Amino acid sequence: MGWKMNLRGTVLTSYVVILFCLKGAAASNRNIHGVLGGSAFLDIANLKEQQQILKWLLGKTLIARMKMSDSKPTYSLPCMCELYPNGTLRLDNLTQKQDGQYTVEMHDSEGNVLTEDINLHILENISQPRIKWTCSTKTVTCEVKRQKKPTFQLSQNTEGGKMKEPKFVNDTWTAEWRVKNISGKFKCIVSEEVLKRTTEQQVNCSGLDMFLILTIAGGAIVFVIFVAVLIYCIRKKRSQRRQARGRNFSFCYLVTVSLSTN
Ligand SMILES: *[C@@H]1O[C@H](CO)[C@@H](O)[C@H](O)[C@H]1NC(C)=O
Numbered sequence: 001m002g003w004k005m006n007l008r009g010t011v012l013t014s015y016v017v018i019l020f021c022l023k024g025a026a027a028s029n030r031n032i033h034g035v036l037g038g039s040a041f042l043d044i045a046n047l048k049e050q051q052q053i054l055k056w057l058l059g060k061t062l063i064a065r066m067k068m069s070d071s072k073p074t075y076s077l078p079c080m081c082e083l084y085p086n087g088t089l090r091l092d093n094l095t096q097k098q099d100g101q102y103t104v105e106m107h108d109s110e111g112n113v114l115t116e117d118i119n120l121h122i123l124e125n126i127s128q129p130r131i132k133w134t135c136s137t138k139t140v141t142c143e144v145k146r147q148k149k150p151t152f153q154l155s156q157n158t159e160g161g162k163m164k165e166p167k168f169v170n171d172t173w174t175a176e177w178r179v180k181n182i183s184g185k186f187k188c189i190v191s192e193e194v195l196k197r198t199t200e201q202q203v204n205c206s207g208l209d210m211f212l213i214l215t216i217a218g219g220a221i222v223f224v225i226f227v228a229v230l231i232y233c234i235r236k237k238r239s240q241r242r243q244a245r246g247r248n249f250s251f252c253y254l255v256t257v258s259l260s261t262n
């Protein structure tokens with residue numbers, strides 16, 4: 001009876017230990033993102049006081065090591081990086097080669113080693129989006145400098161239109177939308193995974209309305225002139241009837257005829 005209980009207890013304890021270990025390993029595995037040509041900071045989540053030596057590795061390759069007592073790092077390869085006294089590794093001028101799993105080993109004086117893993121995922125940068133528009137065709141375009149096609153999204157305070165398939169010309173991706181209302185505030189969002197750039201642009205296409213106003217005003221002025229000429233001619237005709245026939249008659253007759261046919 002007592003022996004059975006003991007066995008059960010041992011089995012249970014092993015289960016708990018295994019579960020705990022799995023959980024601990026998963027928690028130390030972090031994902032961070034960097035931008036090509038940019039920098040990344042690899043922080044240690046849990047640095048204990050008693051650690052004596054730190055080692056940063058990419059895969060199995062040692063990058064840098066440091067004795068905590070003197071905070072003087074040594075780099076195993078000429079690396080575009082810096083190891084800070086607090087154990088953070090800063091990587092600069094990121095290239096695709098630096099994409100991968102980083103491990104920091106923390107050795108204490110008793111020979112115990114703690115490790116943490118960080119996955120660094122490097123993305124191509126997205127330039128600040130540029131919004132352009134054409135009033136007459138009611139089209140809005142959004143462009144970014146980039147090799148890989150990103151995701152485009154246009155939002156408007158009114159209604160966003162349908163997007164044409166983005167085009168790649170001159171190292172630039174351009175998306176185009178035909179919108180219902182070309183006047184308003186447009187927001188272009190360009191993204192890939194965690195990387196996201198946004199540009200807002202106020203568009204005013206009141207130029208078209210101005211053109212309409214000028215056309216109507218111009219038409220009104222022409223109309224007033226015609227009416228004035230008409231009145232002048234009628235008066236002239238009357239006075240000509242009273243007097244003998246004048247030379248201007250045929251001209252006024254022509255103007256009145258052309259007006260009436262209009
Ligand atoms: C990435 O693009 C942004 C503009 O969207 C720019 O401010 C930043 O400096 C760029 N970063 C790199 C590393 O080129």
Ligand SMILES: *[C@@H]1O[C@H](CO)[C@@H](O)[C@H](O)[C@H]1NC(C)=O
Pocket residue numbers: 041043044084086087088
């Ligand atoms: C360590 O120091 C660097 C540089 O001072 C800083 O940028 C970084 O955030 C620090 N990391 C931690 C985990 O405090």
Ligand SMILES: *[C@@H]1O[C@H](CO)[C@@H](O)[C@H](O)[C@H]1NC(C)=O
Pocket residue numbers: 092093
């Ligand atoms: C690394 O980046 C800096 C600026 O961010 C630049 O001045 C330097 O030339 C770059 N080095 C290399 C080798 O690309």
Ligand SMILES: *[C@@H]1O[C@H](CO)[C@@H](O)[C@H](O)[C@H]1NC(C)=O
Pocket residue numbers: 169170
């Ligand atoms: C591409 O860029 C070049 C130089 O910057 C320019 O002359 C050319 O017009 C551009 N082509 C297009 C289709 O925009």
Ligand SMILES: *[C@@H]1O[C@H](CO)[C@@H](O)[C@H](O)[C@H]1NC(C)=O
Pocket residue numbers: 157158181182183184185
């Ligand atoms: C277009 O949107 C602007 C700004 O929201 C609004 O003032 C205008 O009345 C809209 N025009 C049409 C034709 O819906």
